[in-house]
Structure formats: C-alpha cells, structure tokens
Amino acid sequence: MQRVRAGWPLTSEAHHERRAAGAGPNAASRRPPAPRTSPPPRHRRASGTTMRSAREGGRRCERGSISVELVVLAPGLALLLLLIAAGARVVEVQGHIDGAARDAARAASLARSATQAVQAAQQAARADLGPTSLCAPRTVAVQVAGYPAVPLSIAPGAVTVTVTCEVNTSPFTALGFGLSQRFTGRAVAPLDPFMCRNVAC
Amino acid sequence: MLTRARGRPRARGQRPRARGTLTRVRGERGSVTVFTAVFAIAVIVLWALILDGGSALNAKERAMDIAGQAARAAADTLDLQVLRSSGVAVIGPGACAAAASLVKSYGQRLSNGLDRVTSTTMVSCTAPAGSDRATVLITVSARPLVPGVLSAFHESARASATPECGINQGAPC
Numbered sequence: 001m002q003r004v005r006a007g008w009p010l011t012s013e014a015h016h017e018r019r020a021a022g023a024g025p026n027a028a029s030r031r032p033p034a035p036r037t038s039p040p041p042r043h044r045r046a047s048g049t050t051m052r053s054a055r056e057g058g059r060r061c062e063r064g065s066i067s068v069e070l071v072v073l074a075p076g077l078a079l080l081l082l083l084i085a086a087g088a089r090v091v092e093v094q095g096h097i098d099g100a101a102r103d104a105a106r107a108a109s110l111a112r113s114a115t116q117a118v119q120a121a122q123q124a125a126r127a128d129l130g131p132t133s134l135c136a137p138r139t140v141a142v143q144v145a146g147y148p149a150v151p152l153s154i155a156p157g158a159v160t161v162t163v164t165c166e167v168n169t170s171p172f173t174a175l176g177f178g179l180s181q182r183f184t185g186r187a188v189a190p191l192d193p194f195m196c197r198n199v200a201c
Numbered sequence: 202m203l204t205r206a207r208g209r210p211r212a213r214g215q216r217p218r219a220r221g222t223l224t225r226v227r228g229e230r231g232s233v234t235v236f237t238a239v240f241a242i243a244v245i246v247l248w249a250l251i252l253d254g255g256s257a258l259n260a261k262e263r264a265m266d267i268a269g270q271a272a273r274a275a276a277d278t279l280d281l282q283v284l285r286s287s288g289v290a291v292i293g294p295g296a297c298a299a300a301a302s303l304v305k306s307y308g309q310r311l312s313n314g315l316d317r318v319t320s321t322t323m324v325s326c327t328a329p330a331g332s333d334r335a336t337v338l339i340t341v342s343a344r345p346l347v348p349g350v351l352s353a354f355h356e357s358a359r360a361s362a363t364p365e366c367g368i369n370q371g372a373p374c
Contacts, residue, residue, distance in 0.1 A: 066232065070233055073233060073237050077240060077241075083244070087248050091252055091256060091259065094255075094256075094259055095255065095258065095259045098259055098262065099262065158270075158306055160310050186310050190270055190273050190277060190299075
C-alpha cells in the first residue's frame, strides 16, 4: 500500500509536467507507458490544448498544484545544491593551503638564515597559491616561527610555517558566508642540526 | 502550504478505493513533499561525502607529510662518534625520540580550522642505531564535519628517510 502510494504520484506528476509544458505534437507518444487507470478519452484529448479545460469537472482544478509547490520549494532546493558547491570549495581550498604550508615549511627548513627562511617560505607558498588557486591574489600571508636566530647546538628544532589567504565566497552569501573567508594552513618541518646557519658557510 | 495540503482530511468514511480517479487526484497532493524529502536527504548525504571525503583526503596528505618530516627528524639524529671516526652518516640513539617529539609538536600546531583532527599518533618508528634508514608510521584521526553520515576516519601513512652528507653543497662528510 505504502509503495503504491509513494510511486503513483510520480507517474502522474510526470504526466502533468508534460502537459503543462505544452508538450507539442509528440506529446501523445511520450505518454506514460502503462498508466494504472487509463484516463478517459475526453481527458486524453485535452492533452496539448491549453488550460481551457481546467474548469471541466472538479478533479481538474488541482492541475498545476505540483508546479506551484515546486516553485515554492525551488529556492530551498537550490540552496541545498549551493551547499554542495560551498563544501567542495572549502575542502579544496583547505587542501591547497595545507600543501602550500608544507612546501613553505620544507623550503624554510633548508634556508641558511632566518631572513632567507622567510623569503624561501614566501616564495614557495606564493608559487603554490598562484593564479590557478582559489586564493585571492595578494592576500597570501606567510608567517615563519621557530627558525633559530643563533646557530643551533645539537638539539632537535623545527620550523613552523603558517599560511593564510582570503578566498572569495561571494557566491555563497545566501548560506551565511561572508564575501570572503580567511583560510589557514600550518605545517612543521624539522631543522637539520648539522647544517651551518647564520654564519658564512 | 504543504502542511495544509497534506493535512486536509480525506472525505470522511471514504477509504481510498482501488486506484480510482478520485484516489489519483488525491494522490498527487504532497508528491512534491516526498520528492523534496528524498532530494534533500540525497543532497545532504552527497554534501557529507564531499566535505568528509575531501577532509579525509586532506588528512591523508597531512599524515604523509607528518610521517615524512618525522622520518627526517629521526634521520637527522646522527651517531657522532661513527661520523667522526669513519666519516659515515648513520642513525644514532634517540632517533625515534626525535621523531616522536616532532610528531607531538606538529599535532599541537595543526590548524584547528576546518578539519577536526582529533589525534596525531606515531604508531611505529623503526630507526635502529647504526642503520641508515628511519621509517615512521603515522595515523591521523579526524571526526567528520557533517555529523551522522560518515563515521570518524583514521588515515595512516608511512615514510622513511636516510641521512646523507652534503645534500645542499655536495660536500663529503
């Protein structure tokens, strides 16, 4: 019983959609293959004509109610689809910026001085988050922490690089996003304790 | 509008008969509601798959990076006596401690923004003193962003590193 009731409206909905669209000459050939109750001939003749027949008989006055319901619900459905797009963008940007932070941390850990570490990290991050990424241009900021200012003794050290950028989220303002959103990626790379730093090597 | 259409009672005493035209017209009511419910559930499941599947991929990459850096930290721990006596770079004692300390500090500094990483653990570390290869296995656990669709995921990655002399300059030890 339940199954029949759930399945039936879809058939009749498809039927009505075709008629509402003014289906044209081949409407008859696209009629549902096996309607459970074959409509009366008068009903069938009406297909392809306008809503002139809407006043005939009480059961026709509901024609178009599905369209109205759909029109009311369409914004909600569109928002749901927008949600998917927003999620995809968020995840993709996070992956990009994490990768940029990793590359920047590795580049910084190979540098010979703190200044060079910052330069190398910025260069690596900007190369990753170039024009093909979703980060807005000139919003990429790189912060390097943990690079020693003095030559390392033999003690394990690590450099931490934080990369941030602004991503345009203006298509998703309907979902509560701002015009742009800041994303952060962070990575750590170990410093080689045997590399000479901050001195002329 | 929907609730009204749905809540409107059937004519009293009339049970739906065997698929008569009356039932058919009444059956149309709320069909969009059914469609919307099914569609919404499908979209939310898709959304969870995209968000959490993507986060799982990101967590996998992160696990690979943590494993690589931890293996590097282990391989940086050289045996100085062997190095000074024979000029060969081999892993010394305490390599796995260095790797564990790097994993710990990496876990503390992880961006706590999007992916909800719950733990970063070093499952195993193989860096025997005197060898030239350190291997680290890392597991990153994260909980899903969309609750109730996917369960928490655990991404593992293994990486190894080897100490070499003069990587930057090509100089001997």
